[in-house]
Amino acid sequence: MAHIFFAASIQRHVAMPEREIHARTLGEALDAVFAGEPRLRGYILDDQGALRKHLAVFVDGVRVRDREHLSDALGEASRVYVVQALSGG
């Protein structure tokens, strides 16, 4: 079971406690989360389903590579962190 965490800055808009998910890829994990909270999708992905420009996702400490199709693989006990990049003032 992968474990997915959303940064507090995201939860300010849409609450999403950390949770365990059966998923083989990042895309599957996010789909499972969005199934329970559809409103979160637009906060994380853009209109074409890609990761928003100013967000980053780390799987086991490594930044994901496929921001467009979200195909990065998850392991049995992967820890997935969805965080915001820093920008603006």
Add this chain to the structure above:
Amino acid sequence: MSDRLLVATRKGLFVLHADGKDGWSLGEPDFVGEPVSMAMHDPRDGTLYAALNLGHFGVKLHRRRAGSADWEECAVPVYPPQPADEPQSAAASNGGADALGRPPAPWSLQQIWSLEPGGADEPGVLWAGTIPGGLFRSEDGGDTWTLNRALWDRPERREWAGGGYDAPGIHSVMVDPRDSRHVTVGVSCGGVWQTDDGGATWRITAEGMEADYMPPERRGEANVQDPHRVVQCPANPDVLWTQHHCAIFRSTDGAAHWRRIEAQPSSFGFAVAVHPREPDTAWFVPAVKDQYRVPVDGQFVVTRTRDGGRTFERFSKGLPAAPAYDLVYRHGLDIDDSGTRLAMGSTTGGLWASGDGGESWRLISAHLPPVYCVRFG
């Protein structure tokens, strides 16, 4: 006369109320800390709308029903799947670049730049002009949105170039009070477009506008024009005013033809307001020119014409003395239905109101966040 003023800023939405003594009370903002790109009051049912542009999490739309104290998030326009063969870069093909040769923007919502109610006979209908150039329509008060494909699929749309922002956008949407199917939109940079059939077909109507930033042989092309803001006189919708990148333009024939107007101290600016019943009367907030987007000689003024642009009066009473470097953006100036009450906000956080047709102004605050939109309602 409108007694409520919506002020959308980089750090929240301020809703002000007239205090009955020629002043306005400024309370705590909604959405504090968040960029609010546009606000709207729906005169048909009293709902307020606020479009947010969250830097990290995208564009959001919230609404507050009449009589309610609570905002609720509703749907935002979402662009349809981008075709795989859609050009992704200027190098991809000759058709892949905008009019200035830059790569096209992805089909993804960047900003709600304009938001307007449909006609009085169309309850629930909303129009949203967006960056990167899509016009969206809702028929249910923001529960769902549909991209107007007729305009989006026009070959000229691919040529639209960024003006105010890197990607092109629709900043002005005007619904004809005589016929709700007749809608006019202003595009930076893509001229002025109109539909007579509720959006099924579109025609470009920017003849007479001049884009001095283009090579001489292309300056008159309709689709390269950069109208910063277009407004329509409610009592005489065949009269439209445009504060264009290169001058002021006015049409008296429903935008079929535009006439160039040069004003003093400058013809450059972003904002324009037209009197609700007097089509010859309009207000502007001039800046030096495109390379110097500050007031001329540091003297912040509002200008008014009452003769269709032949002459302009210049007003500074109540406005800060020079040097003042306030700039009023395209949605930063508004007039109410009385025709005497105006308000404006600047990118340096100044907010002023006038009760005498712009001849004198009263400072409401000099310390707001950068103001994107000021709107009565």
